[in-house]
Amino acid sequence: xxxxxxxxxxxxxxxxxxxxxxxxxxxxxxxxxxxxxxxxxxxxxxxxxxxxxxxxxxxxxxxxxxxxxxxxxxxxxxxxxxxxxxxxxxxxxxxxxxxxxxxxxxxxxxxxxxxxxxxxxxxxxxxxxxxxxxxxxxxxxxxxxxxxxxxxxxxxxxxxxxxxxxxxxxxxxxxxxxxxxxxxxxxxxxxxxxxxxxxxxxxxxxxxxxxxxxxxxxxxxxxxxxxxxxxxxxxxxxxxxxxxxxxxxxxxxxxxxxxxxxxxxxxxxxxxxxxxxxxxxxxxxxxxxxxxxxxxxxxxxxxxxxxxxxxxxxxxxxxxxxxxxxxxxxxxxxxxxxxxxxxxxxxxxxxxxxxxxxxxxxxxxxxxxxxxxxxxxxxxxxxxxxxxxxxxxxxxxxxxxxxxxxxxxxxxxxxxxxxxxxxxxx
Numbered sequence: 001x002x003x004x005x006x007x008x009x010x011x012x013x014x015x016x017x018x019x020x021x022x023x024x025x026x027x028x029x030x031x032x033x034x035x036x037x038x039x040x041x042x043x044x045x046x047x048x049x050x051x052x053x054x055x056x057x058x059x060x061x062x063x064x065x066x067x068x069x070x071x072x073x074x075x076x077x078x079x080x081x082x083x084x085x086x087x088x089x090x091x092x093x094x095x096x097x098x099x100x101x102x103x104x105x106x107x108x109x110x111x112x113x114x115x116x117x118x119x120x121x122x123x124x125x126x127x128x129x130x131x132x133x134x135x136x137x138x139x140x141x142x143x144x145x146x147x148x149x150x151x152x153x154x155x156x157x158x159x160x161x162x163x164x165x166x167x168x169x170x171x172x173x174x175x176x177x178x179x180x181x182x183x184x185x186x187x188x189x190x191x192x193x194x195x196x197x198x199x200x201x202x203x204x205x206x207x208x209x210x211x212x213x214x215x216x217x218x219x220x221x222x223x224x225x226x227x228x229x230x231x232x233x234x235x236x237x238x239x240x241x242x243x244x245x246x247x248x249x250x251x252x253x254x255x256x257x258x259x260x261x262x263x264x265x266x267x268x269x270x271x272x273x274x275x276x277x278x279x280x281x282x283x284x285x286x287x288x289x290x291x292x293x294x295x296x297x298x299x300x301x302x303x304x305x306x307x308x309x310x311x312x313x314x315x316x317x318x319x320x321x322x323x324x325x326x327x328x329x330x331x332x333x334x335x336x337x338x339x340x341x342x343x344x345x346x347x348x349x350x351x352x353x354x355x356x357x358x359x360x361x362x363x364x365x366x367x368x369x370x371x372x373x374x375x376x377x378x379x380x381x382x383x384x385x386x387x388x389x390x391x392x393x394x395x396x397x398x399x400x401x402x403x404x405x406x407x408x409x410x411x412x413x414x415x416x417x418x419x420x421x422x423x424x425x426x
Contacts, residue, residue, distance in 0.1 A: 003296050006031035010289075020335050021278075024285035028292045035295075042288050049287025050280050055160055057168075059276040060242030061108055061151045064223070064249040066268035066275075069116045071253025071260040073220045077102045078120055080217040083210040092128060093135070093190040093199070096121040097142040101183045102221060104146030108153050110333075110370055110378050113143040114385070122386045130199060132386045133396040134190075140371045140382035140393075141186045141400040147333070147367040148175030148182070148360065151227050151245065154367070157283070157334060158359045161290070161341035166355050172227075173421040174356045178364060178411045185403040193399060219252045279334055286338035294342060302343050306350075313351035317358075317412055320344050321365045328369020332377060336366045353415075360418040364408050371397065 010027035014020070025046070029039045081098035099117045104110075118139040125135035147154050150172040159166045226248060227241045236244060253260035310316045323344075327336055340362065348358040370378040373390055383393045411417050 002031045002034040003298070005034045006289075006292060006296070014330060020332055021282045021285040024282075024289040024335060024339075028285075028288045031292050031296070037295075042292075045291045046284035046288040049291075050284040055156070055280070055283065056239045057151075057156050057242040058153050058279060059272060060239070060246050061153060061156075062275050062279075063268065063272035064151075064242065064245035065109055065112045066271045067246065067249035067253055067260065067265070068220060068223075069112060070264040070268040070271075071249070072257060073103070073116075073253065075120070076213070076217045076220060076257070078117065080213040083213045091200075092121065092125045092130060093138045093194055094187055096125070096135075096139045097183055097187045097190060100139065100142035101145045101149070101179070102217070104143070104149050104179075108146060108149070108151040110143040110146045110367070111381065113146040114140055114378050114381050118143070118382055118385050122382070126386065131197065131396075132388045133392050134193060134197065136382045136386035136388060136393045137397045137400050138186065138190045140378050141189075141397075141404065142183065143378055143382075144364075144367050144370065144404065145179045145183050145186075147363055147370075148179035150175075151242070152363075153279075154333060154337060154363050155359070157337045158341060158363060161338045162345055162355065162359070166359060167422075170356045170422040171359055173424075174360050174418040175363070176421055177417050178360055178407065181410065181417070182364075182404065182407045185407050186400060189399050189403045219256050223248055223252075282332070282334050283338060286335040289335075290339055290342045293339070298343055300346075302347055306347050313353050314413065316347060316351050317353060317361065320347065321361060321408065321412060324362060324365035325368060328366045329372045329376075331369065333363075333366055333370055336369070337362065340366070354419060356422055357415045357418045361408070361412050364404075364411060368401070368404050368408070371400075 006027050009030045010023050013023035013026060018026075025042070028042050032039055032042050078095065078099045081095045081102060084098060096117060099121065100113050103117050104113050118136075122132075122135045122139055125138075126132050146152065152172070152175060155171040155175065156168060159168050159171060223245060227245055230236050230241050230244065250260070250265075306316050306319065310319060324336070324340060327340065331339075344362065345355060345358065348355065370376050371382075373379060373394055379393060379397075380390060383390045386393070
């Protein structure tokens with residue numbers, strides 16, 4: 001009865017259009033009342049999840065990304081990407097993918113990626129004769145790369161949802177090869193469509209110009225090395241690396257590029273505060289929801305159900321991926337990670353699936369939901385920037401969905417694609 005109340009109330013509130021965090025909290029309280037638990041315990045559990053020390057890295061990384069965004073880093077990264085790949089057919093689309101990949105290594109957020117790169121590239125592509133649906137679809141697909149590269153907030157969330165026992169450094173390194181595979185898949189898809197639609201190249205850039213743009217963008221890109229190498233070398237923890245990232249972002253934008261004004265700094269602080277507040281609210285609500293599922297023994301039931309359906313780990317992993325793809329269509333990424341990890345991770349461990357490999361598969365599977373209606377936040381933002389309807393974007397999105405699914409299947413079938421780099425840096 002309590003389990004039915006938990007999921008039925010949650011589903012009903014989502015159908016009625018309630019925010020996900022509200023649906024999570026109210027459904028958890030409903031289940032608590034059914035089993036006789038005082039509602040205040042739900043609030044205490046939500047507060048306890050937010051109070052986790054490991055989550056301190058998230059607002060700091062968000063702030064570093066906002067500083068880079070407001071400090072004009074995106075323009076320099078786009079210039080570098082243009083110099084590198086603008087000469088190919090559909091050159092601006094290739095620029096958008098490379099710029100998103102590079103900026104993702106600075107922001108660690110798909111939303112920040114589409115805001116910074118998409119806000120510049122989508123209007124430029126439209127002005128140069130590219131169809132708006134193509135411009136939007138290329139850019140939102142490329143923004144998913146940010147989910148897998150350091151300093152991905154989602155990797156930190158997964159580690160926290162898993163109880164903190166999974167190395168953030170291992171997760172960071174595990175996502176790098178799948179991220180580049182996704183970027184290449186999107187570039188190939190964009191090129192094929194550019195040829196079919198007759199888009200032209202942008203022209204070649206001299207080697208000297210390429211080197212100049214590289215030198216200009218290098219101080220921003222070094223941030224990724226500081227974060228990754230610093231954690232791995234034991235110089236600082238993930239939280240300390242986030243603090244270093246903020247200081248470095250201030251120094252680069254203020255002293256090197258001299259593009260960070262006081263007004264931009266305040267806007268970055270406000271943006272980081274808004275994002276952090278909404279994320280932590282969702283984390284607390286999802287944490288309470290997950291606690292109730294654990295109380296009702298949902299993970300144990302999930303393991304038993306999977307054992308009854310499948311007997312090999314690849315089939316089990318495929319079933320979990322299918323569930324995540326469906327759930328991702330109506331749930332945002334952060335709550336989905338926090339809710340699904342306590343359910344699916346015990347199943348993965350029961351079938352001897354490496355937790356780091358599973359984390360990459362989970363984030364990529366759930367991340368595809370960000371560009372899938374009806375709740376795809378990246379899809380909605382991209383369509384808004386491109387000034388087209390969501391349905392216009394979705395109609396031309398299927399080649400990019402296919403590219404992302406092919407990468408997901410390859411990463412799922414071949415664990416070495418995500419585990420090879422962690423084994424080198426272990």
